[in-house]
Amino acid sequence: QNNVNDEISSQQSTSKRRAIPEDGIGLSHFISSSISNGLESRSGTDDDANEHNDNSTIGPTPTSIQLSEDYNDGHDDHDFTSSLDQLKVNIQNNFDHDGNEDEDESMKLNSSPKEQKHQLLKFHLKTYGCQMNVSDSDIVRSILLNHHDQKRDGVDNNLLQSDFPFASQYKFEETNEEMDADILLTNTCAIRENAESKVWHRLKELRAHDSKNPKLLHDDHKVDDRMNDDANRFQSKRKKAKKRKRIIGVLGCMAERLKEDMFKDGTADLIVGPDAYRDLPRLISALTTPISTTTTETVNTALENEQQQQQRQQQQPMMERALNVELSFDETYADINPVRANPGDVSAFVSVMRGCNNMCSYCVVPFTRGRERSRELESIVNESKALFENENVKEIVLLGQNVNSYHDKSENAVSSKSIMTTRGEEIQQQHMAKSKSSSKYKIGYKTSNDGFSNMFNLRGGAGYYFVDLVEAVSDISPELRVRFTSPHPKDYPPELLSLMAERNNVCNHLHMPAQSGSSSVLQRMRRGYTKEAYMELIDDVRATIPDVGISSDFITGFCGETEEEHQDTLSLMDYVKFDQAYMFAYSMRGKTHAHRTMQDDVSEEIKSRRLQEVISMFRNNIQQRNDEMEVGRLRLVLVEGESRKSKVGNRTWGGRTDQNKRITFPVTDKEDSPLCWTEDTMKPIFATLLDATNGMGMVRSDLMYELVRNPKVSVNAGDYAVVQVTEARGHTLRGRLLWRASMKGFHEMNLLDSSVNGLPLFNVA
Numbered sequence: 001q002n003n004v005n006d007e008i009s010s011q012q013s014t015s016k017r018r019a020i021p022e023d024g025i026g027l028s029h030f031i032s033s034s035i036s037n038g039l040e041s042r043s044g045t046d047d048d049a050n051e052h053n054d055n056s057t058i059g060p061t062p063t064s065i066q067l068s069e070d071y072n073d074g075h076d077d078h079d080f081t082s083s084l085d086q087l088k089v090n091i092q093n094n095f096d097h098d099g100n101e102d103e104d105e106s107m108k109l110n111s112s113p114k115e116q117k118h119q120l121l122k123f124h125l126k127t128y129g130c131q132m133n134v135s136d137s138d139i140v141r142s143i144l145l146n147h148h149d150q151k152r153d154g155v156d157n158n159l160l161q162s163d164f165p166f167a168s169q170y171k172f173e174e175t176n177e178e179m180d181a182d183i184l185l186t187n188t189c190a191i192r193e194n195a196e197s198k199v200w201h202r203l204k205e206l207r208a209h210d211s212k213n214p215k216l217l218h219d220d221h222k223v224d225d226r227m228n229d230d231a232n233r234f235q236s237k238r239k240k241a242k243k244r245k246r247i248i249g250v251l252g253c254m255a256e257r258l259k260e261d262m263f264k265d266g267t268a269d270l271i272v273g274p275d276a277y278r279d280l281p282r283l284i285s286a287l288t289t290p291i292s293t294t295t296t297e298t299v300n301t302a303l304e305n306e307q308q309q310q311q312r313q314q315q316q317p318m319m320e321r322a323l324n325v326e327l328s329f330d331e332t333y334a335d336i337n338p339v340r341a342n343p344g345d346v347s348a349f350v351s352v353m354r355g356c357n358n359m360c361s362y363c364v365v366p367f368t369r370g371r372e373r374s375r376e377l378e379s380i381v382n383e384s385k386a387l388f389e390n391e392n393v394k395e396i397v398l399l400g401q402n403v404n405s406y407h408d409k410s411e412n413a414v415s416s417k418s419i420m421t422t423r424g425e426e427i428q429q430q431h432m433a434k435s436k437s438s439s440k441y442k443i444g445y446k447t448s449n450d451g452f453s454n455m456f457n458l459r460g461g462a463g464y465y466f467v468d469l470v471e472a473v474s475d476i477s478p479e480l481r482v483r484f485t486s487p488h489p490k491d492y493p494p495e496l497l498s499l500m501a502e503r504n505n506v507c508n509h510l511h512m513p514a515q516s517g518s519s520s521v522l523q524r525m526r527r528g529y530t531k532e533a534y535m536e537l538i539d540d541v542r543a544t545i546p547d548v549g550i551s552s553d554f555i556t557g558f559c560g561e562t563e564e565e566h567q568d569t570l571s572l573m574d575y576v577k578f579d580q581a582y583m584f585a586y587s588m589r590g591k592t593h594a595h596r597t598m599q600d601d602v603s604e605e606i607k608s609r610r611l612q613e614v615i616s617m618f619r620n621n622i623q624q625r626n627d628e629m630e631v632g633r634l635r636l637v638l639v640e641g642e643s644r645k646s647k648v649g650n651r652t653w654g655g656r657t658d659q660n661k662r663i664t665f666p667v668t669d670k671e672d673s674p675l676c677w678t679e680d681t682m683k684p685i686f687a688t689l690l691d692a693t694n695g696m697g698m699v700r701s702d703l704m705y706e707l708v709r710n711p712k713v714s715v716n717a718g719d720y721a722v723v724q725v726t727e728a729r730g731h732t733l734r735g736r737l738l739w740r741a742s743m744k745g746f747h748e749m750n751l752l753d754s755s756v757n758g759l760p761l762f763n764v765a
Helices: 002-013 047-052 080-093 100-109 131-145 193-212 229-237 253-266 277-287 306-313 365-369 377-390 411-415 423-434 466-474 494-502 519-525 531-544 563-576 593-597 604-629 679-692 701-709 743-748
Strands: 119-127 170-174 183-188 215-217 242-244 247-252 270-272 322-324 347-351 395-399 481-485 509-511 549-556 580-585 634-642 652-656 662-666 720-729 732-741
Touching: 119 131, 131 170, 131 183, 131 247, 131 277, 131 347, 131 395, 170 277, 183 193, 183 253, 193 247, 193 253, 247 253, 247 277, 253 270, 253 322, 253 365, 270 277, 277 322, 347 377, 377 395, 377 466, 395 466, 466 481, 466 494, 494 531, 519 531, 519 563, 531 563, 549 563, 549 604, 563 604, 580 604, 604 720, 634 732, 662 720, 679 701, 679 732, 679 743, 720 743, 732 743
Parallel strands: 119 170, 119 183, 183 247, 247 270, 270 322, 347 395, 395 481, 509 549, 549 580, 662 732
Antiparallel strands: 215 242, 634 652, 634 720, 652 662, 720 732
16 A cells, blocks of 8 residues: 555656546546446437437436545546546545554454444435325435445445445434434425425525534544543543534435536535435445544544544545436336335335336426336235235335336246236237237237327337236235326226226226316327317226226416316316316426427416316315215225324324225224224124115114124224215315224125115214
């Protein structure tokens, strides 16, 4: 090492210093990329998709680094290796003690991994946006908490440390208190300007709070009472704890969209896109002041000489800011076991695919999330099964930006014949029997009806499709509910609707984002369907699944929207009468097709007025629909626990119905958890209930007396319960808890079709 330093010093004396570029040196120049995705080897046919996948748009972005003064003009650009070696030597020198004796002792002490001290870094993670961001935050949490045990892209962490020698010195711990954290992470949304404004406001607040209340660098080493006099004298001379600023990091879609612009005004130090989360531990370690290599078990800090202590305190982080926003063609984080923020929740998200190929003209998602890629079906089933069997999860929500376009093209999916009998395989075999060439890209793929089309032309091919995935997950247990979001209306083939109708544990709820009710606006949005095709799909859905709940998304004031086109949207809403809707005024996003080719020419005043009309239409329709369809019904509810608005004197618990409607029911203050009858108690009563009722909707008193005599049992989060709806307030229902149930038992009693629905049968204590 001394010989290398002598050589470097010789080079310095004969070289002229040169100015350092303002944006520093790229991270990829001195750290081997662990997430190379082979962008050059992939291509698509869609023009916008090709533009989106241009390396100039999504490739590696320069990352600023604090350089040593030894960096000089003596190295040609083509001969960067010597500069890299020099930088590594200087980095290593920052961690070694002066003096051969101390250096040898330090190397000896650190030869055992058990003796290595890890610096604890606390992180706080806040999430904005959609369910996919919530799922991504669970992945980030897992990567940070378990990064010592993980391999990255098949490369052992020990190999990566050769280029980043102190990456393993850090361990991470999550904290709920922002000012207790060393690292403040914000997972962001870029779908609308308002979402980004909230993030900018948060970042400025975090930086202001951090400036006023910097993190204290306390010395973790304790002075033993048996310490000698010299150590005691050294202890008395130690200065007050140093201060440092917290690392403020931006993750997710906004980080991907704005890239280095997020460093504006010094609000952020770390920018990481959705496909680069594996790189977080390494990037954070580069931004963090490294600890000394001395171990607490063998050498006490108080015994270090003053020169060593001063050198240790003067160590600086390698970088002042760090960024990785490279998108991937194959990253799905399938090997990461997510760490959920609320492990007690009875519902869990399982990400099944990432990215979107639809290229709708208003949407930035393809540019922030990349191309579509799906996880292998088997890994999804295994994760879902583990959640159900080990974590008391009773509801799996399959997630994806375009979830029902899921297509597992893995070698196992293409070649497998017998993981299960799947509808997709049957279609595939029929087509293959006819022709292996003419149906090359269309085997097994269908749109919802002939009125739907695809912007992305390479749909189809062998493998497992979304209907196969839903069937496989629902096979785990008849007591496990299955939902999915967020889909596209084009990908609801008849086979999927039939499966939902047949399987009691596949929830009767469909999210069908219309965005507009005008065919001309839909064409400008590049949605691939007309108003008439969408209405035909709605009719097919309700004919196949009569008791279905349908939700949707709407955008008001899109480019060029006329008053007549706005009225078309209102008429569609009145026709369908959606059970839930997410409604927003249009917000133009950079890089999108609309941003490049259209004018945002609808005034904010008109957008706001039209949005209010859309909201009013939804509220009127949902109140009328729930009064007619829900009040009096017996609903199977997955109990989630005590409601957020519950309070002493007005306690309520709640959950969700099969149709994804929230319902609450009262609980007395004396009860820790709700009490109700059992399913076994109710079954014999319902066996005779229809015969026992008279024309006035009354029940024999002796039958009800027998019911009241039976003891009640408690209901806990994760239980199914039957609740009779008593009131509808908008899209929220209120009801009366009747009995604890199972999904199988509830459907065996045929309560959905029973004439007992709507009768005041259970007005008893």
